[in-house]
Amino acid sequence: MAAKFDRVAADIRQRITSNDLKPGDRLPPETTLMEEYGVALGTIRRAMALLEAEQHIVRVHGRGTFVQQRRTRVERSNDRYQWEKDRVALPDEERAAEGASERDTGLPADSFDFKPRYERTEADADLATAFGVAEGTPLLRRTFRTRVKEETAPFQVTISHLRADHIEKNPDLFDEAKGWWAGGTQHQLSTVGIEVARIEDRVLARPATSDEAAEFDITPGSPVVADRKTSISNDGEVVEVADNVWPADRIALTFTTNLEANRTGDDG
Template sequence: MAPKTPQWRGLADQIARDIAAGASGYRPGDQLPQIRDLVAQGKGSKTTVLAAYKALEAEGLVSMVRGHGTKVRQRPPHQIRRHQERYVWEKKLALRPDEVRRTSGVVDKDTGLEHDEIATHATFRAIPADADLAERFGVEAGTLMLHRQYWHSAGDDPTALSLIDSYLVHEVAARNPDLLDSAKEPWPGGTHHQLSTVGIEIDRIDDGIRTRLATQAEARKLGIPTGSAVLLLDKTSISTEGDVVEYSHVVLPGERTELRYSVPLERWTP
């Protein structure tokens, strides 16, 4: 005989089905019934209902905030990142006319959203290179770097789609003062076009991908439960001269990110 489903699990599954169906009262942003109300309706004890809500929170369906109750979570767009195609497309975009570059971007491609539905948030500051950055760029520790922090959001939802820390050698970026100004973001044509304005062409991009649990700060910004998995992308852009010209550390929510690769292979000769 199959073990009986615990009452809290049955309640959680029923609420999850209502959320998936978009039932009235269970749509993104809706407040779920108070625990005491479900107890009064005979859904279970306070312990049972609380266990169901906690399970739903762990599964990313609701958020529980002390003093504010339990709400159905907004569901930011799912991202499908096809990195080979993405990087080739972005480099070609840098050569397109300004009016085309201003209405296109890689975030659009990843999410399927319209360009004007995406908001870009950016802050820039100058920092000395630590040992890790110095080694990556092949410069002396303490070399002045331009640290660019980005995140994008969709529509009126403030949830970050990803968290990006990007670095350039400050002396290189300063050849075009506009590159030092966060108010110029989003830059039409992205990093490829930015670097082209200082005479640099990117030859290749090296990616490294790993995973870990989100920090509390990351979980809050990405709108995921604390302790959820995130993907860490280390992206290094190398110029046609063989120099590292840009490095980005990207944090992506595991539950909303899919990485797809298509690797062409050489045919065996007869």
């Protein structure tokens, strides 16, 4: 049998998802909820803590508890990378008509506030291992924050690293002012003759750090989804290492694997 606080949380959650309680609505005080559900104060507080961790509610000191404003959800599938690669050869105007964020959210391009930040850096031990290079190898670090204009916090933060020696033939790739680039990293790399042949993703769920909680406007310790994306060229070299982070309630990952037919034949 579910614990009392689980039953309370489930009922309030259902009222939120059914739109009986709307985004921005204030929940009744704890004493009122105690009477409504016939439970102790500790039970209500455990239910509220669970709903807050799930990002259904937000508690504002001195004001009360409110239903969380709905925030854009990203639907990301593993055919995304082939879609990006197919766009490398498209004319600039056609490639610019739709980017990955538009594809993942279903929103038009003018919905987003996209902020890039570029800086030259050197490979630390982690990145040196990831790239298969010596520590201190020059890199370009690119930080991308993507936010829907009507929302207060980004739905995704990406920290991407490229090897400086791979991209030095095209100075535009070092230019922060040109951080928005139709076609994304695969097209950028194609301008210096690099074709991405394979991409590996390592995805894990973990609690948000304090910096991530502030960045995403979530409660410290709330779950986030972190993805280390490694892009590998036709020559077998690692050409990009990108760390993507999303609040867990804002990302859905879909993986489709095509399977070969069973092999049948004569055993004799």
